[in-house]
Amino acid sequence: MKEVQDHYFKKAKTEGYVARSAYKLEEIDQKQGLIRPGFCVLDLGCFPGSWMQYTAKRVGPKGKVLGIDIQNLEMGLGPNQAFLHQDILSLDLETLAPYGVPFDLVLSDMAPSTTGHKATDGARVLGLNQMALWVARRWLKTGGDCLIKVFHGPAFEPLLKQMKTEYTKVKPFKPKSSRKESSEVFLLGQGKLSVSNPGEP
Numbered sequence: 444m445k446e447v448q449d450h451y452f453k454k455a456k457t458e459g460y461v462a463r464s465a466y467k468l469e470e471i472d473q474k475q476g477l478i479r480p481g482f483c484v485l486d487l488g489c490f491p492g493s494w495m496q497y498t499a500k501r502v503g504p505k506g507k508v509l510g511i512d513i514q515n516l517e518m519g520l521g522p523n524q525a526f527l528h529q530d531i532l533s534l535d536l537e538t539l540a541p542y543g544v545p546f547d548l549v550l551s552d553m554a555p556s557t558t559g560h561k562a563t564d565g566a567r568v569l570g571l572n573q574m575a576l577w578v579a580r581r582w583l584k585t586g587g588d589c590l591i592k593v594f595h596g597p598a599f600e601p602l603l604k605q606m607k608t609e610y611t612k613v614k615p616f617k618p619k620s621s622r623k624e625s626s627e628v629f630l631l632g633q634g635k636l637s638v639s640n641p642g643e644p
């Protein structure tokens with residue numbers, strides 16, 4: 444397994460990605476045709492930026508990717524990339540309006556800082572996942588897709604259940620490049636239902 448991790452680490456270095464996480468998104472994209480040329484994509488928890496790098500290539504010059512993170516991005520940005528240095532909880536329409544709301548696709552690779560205390564960490568994960576869903580509920584277009592990193596544990600079932608009420612289809616993914624020992628799994632909500640789009644207040 445270590446060899447597989449080294450493989451992705453080396454590959455990322457050679458291909459100019461700031462992190463190996465790009466290959467998780469690439470694998471899901473290749474299977475599902477998630478990202479299309481011209482798309483406006485919102486990337487929640489984007490630091491250090493490998494999902495933004497991959498997405499920017501896929502959406503091309505007519506598309507856009509907006510990344511958001513509480514950590515400041517260090518990499519340079521291309522003409523179809525933008526970054527907001529803030530907590531996703533503080534997002535509002537005024538902030539997002541210049542970047543193409545409603546978005547065609549919402550991605551979340553967010554992870555909270557952990558304490559080692561199982562119940563506390565589970566609650567933090569669930570809180571963050573629910574925030575990602577809340578963002579998609581407000582600013583993802585009807586019919587759009589939403590990919591959220593979740594973790595097996597107490598947060599998994601409630602989130603899956605919630606997503607099933609808001610998307611036509613929900614599929615789990617465990618990409619090859621994701622460490623086997625990691626409990627991370629990605630939930631893809633396809634086809635956001637219009638009932639979950641209450642519009643802007």
Ligand SMILES: C[S@@+](CC[C@H](N)C(=O)[O-])C[C@H]1O[C@@H](n2cnc3c(N)ncnc32)[C@H](O)[C@@H]1O
Pocket residue numbers: 461462464465487488489490491492493494495511512513514529530531532552553554555556571
């Ligand atoms: C695993 S990293 C993302 C890696 C990224 N997808 C990439 O490919 O480079 C998770 C990120 O989520 C961010 N994060 C956690 N909570 C957040 C919040 N409330 N608002 C914005 N970003 C958050 C963390 O700061 C961290 O940088």
